[in-house]
Amino acid sequence: AQSVAQPEDQVNVAEGNPLTVKCTYSVSGNPYLFWYVQYPNRGLQFLLKYITGDNLVKGSYGFEAEFNKSQTSFHLKKPSALVSDSALYFCAVRDEGGGSYIPTFGRGTSLIVHP
């Protein structure tokens, strides 16, 4: 079975500071991992994904994520936060070795960047 956890409901950060949004996962095989962002009253937008290869994945809007197999984590990061980064962030996982064809989403983390 595949599962994903976003341990923080909300993350607060000051503009200009680095930000991290946490995600941990559980799979039986190799994971495919995704991050999406949702701005208010909008659908989800794809940010980045990990399939295989380099553990540091770069995505849209200056975001990156670090895959850590030993800690089963895929944390989203950005070196310098912007107020416009304030949004809801979702992590998703699909188990390459599992039977599900559909990714499982986390509950989401609300990122608030203060001016």
Added chain:
Amino acid sequence: DVKVTQSSRYLVKRTGEKVFLECVQDMDHENMFWYRQDPGLGLRLIYFSYDVKMKEKGDIPEGYSVSREKKERFSLILESASTNQTSMYLCASRPLAGPYNEQFFGPGTRLTVL
């Protein structure tokens, strides 16, 4: 530019009404999905479709049905709307090739059932 559109951004219906939510994608994607989003619960899968006329139940199919007669269109039907179906509904699509492909989401329909 890829696009997934949903027929309404906001919808208000009364208890017992039959409700149709329409989703159209212009990317020739085989897979389409309907999710429900509620605060604190994240995205929950209602139904998905591998391809035309094919559908499978997701995690919370009760009270819903779907229709996929054409590749580009995936409809969600609430047979008899109830107040506990008040929610944000998100449609998504994805190409069949490659299980690691990301999903493309529509803007969502915020449904209120009175």
